[in-house]
Amino acid sequence: MKNATDLFFDAFANRNRFNILMQLRDKELCAGELQQKLKVEQTNLSHDLKCLLNCKFITVRKEGRKRIYRINNETKELVDEVANHVKNYEVYLKKCGILREEKNGRV
Amino acid sequence: MKNATDLFFDAFANRNRFNILMQLRDKELCAGELQQKLKVEQTNLSHDLKCLLNCKFITVRKEGRKRIYRINNETKELVDEVANHVKNYEVYLKKCGILREEKNGRV
DNA sequence: TGAATATATGAAATATTTATCATATATAAA
DNA sequence: TTTATATATGATAAATATTTCATATATTCA
Numbered sequence: 001m002k003n004a005t006d007l008f009f010d011a012f013a014n015r016n017r018f019n020i021l022m023q024l025r026d027k028e029l030c031a032g033e034l035q036q037k038l039k040v041e042q043t044n045l046s047h048d049l050k051c052l053l054n055c056k057f058i059t060v061r062k063e064g065r066k067r068i069y070r071i072n073n074e075t076k077e078l079v080d081e082v083a084n085h086v087k088n089y090e091v092y093l094k095k096c097g098i099l100r101e102e103k104n105g106r107v
Numbered sequence: 108m109k110n111a112t113d114l115f116f117d118a119f120a121n122r123n124r125f126n127i128l129m130q131l132r133d134k135e136l137c138a139g140e141l142q143q144k145l146k147v148e149q150t151n152l153s154h155d156l157k158c159l160l161n162c163k164f165i166t167v168r169k170e171g172r173k174r175i176y177r178i179n180n181e182t183k184e185l186v187d188e189v190a191n192h193v194k195n196y197e198v199y200l201k202k203c204g205i206l207r208e209e210k211n212g213r214v
Numbered sequence: 215t216g217a218a219t220a221t222a223t224g225a226a227a228t229a230t231t232t233a234t235c236a237t238a239t240a241t242a243a244a
Numbered sequence: 245t246t247t248a249t250a251t252a253t254g255a256t257a258a259a260t261a262t263t264t265c266a267t268a269t270a271t272t273c274a
Contacts, residue, residue, distance in 0.1 A: 002207070006122055007200040008193045013120030014232085015113055031251060044233065046252050047205065054203040056196060065241045065250050078192055085185055086115045089163060093114040096161040098154065100109070100117075100260085117261085138221060151263065153222050172220050172271040207230090216274090223268070230261070238253070244246085 011055045012078075016040060017048045021079045024058060024071035031067055118162045119185075123147055124155045128186045131165060131178035138174055 002010075011017060019038055023029060029037070035045050049069060052058045057075045060067050071079070086093070093099070109117075118124060126145055130136060136144070142152050156176060159165045164182045167174050178186070193200070200206070 004193050004197040004200050005125065005190075007203065007206050008189070008196065009116075009120035009122075009125070010206040010231085011200065011203065013116035015116075016232085018112065018116070032249095041233075042251070043235080043253085047232095050252075051203060051205040054199065054205060056199040062241095067251070074192065074195070078188060081185060081188060082115070083112075085181065086111050088181070089115065090111040092161065092163040093111050093118065096114065096118065096158060098158040098161060099114050121262085123262085139219095148263075149221070150223085150265085154262090157222075169271095174221070217272105218274100219270100219272080221268100221270080224266095226263100226265080228261100228263070231259080233256100233258070235256080236254095238251100240249100240251080242247100242249080244248095 011051055011057065014048070016044060017052055018079070020045075020048060020052060021057065021071055021075065022083070024069060025076055025079060028068050028070040030063075030069065034069070118158055118164065121155070123151060124159055125186070127152075127155060127159060128164060128178055128182065129190070131176060132183055132186060135175050135177040137170075137176065141176070
């Protein structure tokens with residue numbers, strides 16, 4: 001059974017969703033623009049945007065047949081702080097060894 | 108292939124590891140004390156502590172046959188900010204619907 | 215030295231998350 | 245009112261993370 005913290009991380013700590021939030025830090029964007037910038041599948045992006053909307057991490061407004069997404073202020077601050085932490089700890093994260101850094105090249 | 112942000116979230120956004128960090132906000136604790144407070148398996152706790160150590164989220168010192176763990180300051184601040192955000196957004200997170208809140212009761 | 219306590223390690227089993235697929239809806243323009 | 249564009253939905257397949265299991269190491273005390 002999940003508590004609020006689990007749900008928060010499910011929403012926020014997801015690679016694709018966090019990338020969306022990172023993009024939206026600077027300016028609001030519509031789904032199509034996000035898709036181009038992030039090079040993700042349309043259907044995935046749509047799922048992720050809905051999740052971020054549900055959780056109130058972003059808001060949306062309609063403009064013609066586009067939907068323009070904007071990050072909310074509190075969430076932006078948290079994203080900035082995480083990005084900063086990651087920068088400072090990058091070297092340790094990369095050699096953790098418990099976390100799997102990447103699939104190695106050999107088949 | 109994982110980047111530093113992915114690794115950060117793998118380490119930080121894990122239920123058990125984040126609970127450890129939450130416990131360590133107030134005071135340093137040894138593994139046995141964490142085990143009692145969190146009611147987790149010894150072997151799991153040990154894996155998680157190693158991960159947090161590798162990532163420099165916590166430090167450790169020996170005392171007799173115990174090992175005393177302490178959270179580092181920057182990490183503590185981030186944990187506090189996340190805890191605060193979760194409190195403010197709890198109501199929305201719980202009705203997201205994309206995030207699976209819990210296994211429903213029926214078998 | 216041998217037993218007891220505290221903690222760590224690595225591999226495999228299990229569970230959960232994320233991506234894909236097929237398709238639906240909503241708006242605009244011809 | 246049909247077609248094209250932009251975006252959304254839900255079910256399953258595929259990938260990844262977490263737990264468990266069997267066992268190891270390190271320190272203290274008798």
